[in-house]
Amino acid sequence: MDVMEKPLMSVRHFHKQFGTGCVHCKAGRTEDLVGNCCPHCGTVYACRDLNFDLYDGEILGVVGESGSGKSTMMRCLYFDQEASSGSATIRTYKDGRANLFTESSQQQRFIRNTVLGMVYQNPYLGLKMNFSSIGNIAEKLIAAGGRNVAQMENRGVTLLDRVNIPAHRRKDEPKTFSGGMQQRVQIAKALSNNPPVLLLDEVTTGLDLSVQANVLDLIKQIQRESGVSMIVVSHDLAVIRMLADRTIVMLEGRIIEQGLTDQIMEDPQHPYTQQLVYSLL
Structure with missing residues (x-):
């Protein structure tokens, strides 16, 4: 990757909290928090000052334990939740000059339908289970203006x-499919409008190992053939090792380490990352 290459997507100082905060936690003193939660007012700081880039044709892995903020980050990037502050830009949308988080709800719908694709851990969030499989894809195409x-x-x-x-x-409804088939239909739907960025949130969790392998092979194949850039979230470092070019490690709402996946696997710097890597050995 050319170090001078301009990122396709950039996220800067992204912050998401649940709660209004209080005199103790608003001061930003991390020592006042228990994990990422304020013990005084209960405010949860799910994502704290996240900064990262995604490049053309890259798979960026995001790994961390449950509660680390990785899925919250993905839901905010897809506008399922509202970011508290910060910016996200995509080079192919308004030449990368617009902050996606502050665009109008109408524009955010447009971005969801044409610029981003999302594959959820729970297929019921990404599919209409009473539509046919091909009808799910048609729905996404119609939302982006398709009429033919x-x-x-x-x-x-x-x-x-x-x-x-x-x-x-x-023509069958996804509710009649196995979990692995539902995830494959979700992937097809997410790709329907050729988005430059595909978001995948824990897409293999809960699947049998053989089915996991098939879904992961499919993701790699699609990335090779289409060149779509992906952000892949998982709590499983083995999944990230198989898929990701670069990896972000999250803990308690913060990015504690990031770099080339091979580097992180071979020479983890943070004690938490070391623990993750050594658990694979």
Whole structure:
């Protein structure tokens, strides 16, 4: 990767809290917090001053234990939750000059439908379970302005083939599918409008190991073929090691380490990262 290359996506000083804060925690003294929570007022500082970049064709891994803030970060990037402060920009949207967090709700819907794709841990959040599989893809295309039925059907067929959904099941509802198949339909739906950035949040959690391997292989294959940039969140370092070019390690709402995945695996610096890596050995 050219060090002079301009990032596709940049996040700066991103902050998300639940609660209004009090005189103890508003001062920003981390010693007043228990983990990322204020013991006086109960405010949770889920994400604290996050800064990172995503480059063209890159898979950026985000790893951390439950409660580290990684999924909250993803929900804010996809506008499922509102960021408390900070900025996020994407080079292909308004030449990277607009802060996605402060755009209007109408513009944020446009960004969700055309610039970003999201694959949730729980397929029920990403799919309409009573629509057919191909109908789920059509819904995403219509939300982005698609009107040509034949083109939408062709696109749906192409994507479902790509994620290995059998032809005879295209009209079936995802609620009749296995967990692995539901995740593959979610991936197809997320890719429907060729977004430059794909967000994947714990997409293999709860799946059998063999199914996990198939989903991970599919993600790598799609990234190779399409060049889409991805942010992949997991609590499982083995998943991150398989997928990610670079990795961010989060703990209690902060980024405690980031770098090339190989470097982090071979020479972790932070005690928490060391603990994660050594648990794999």
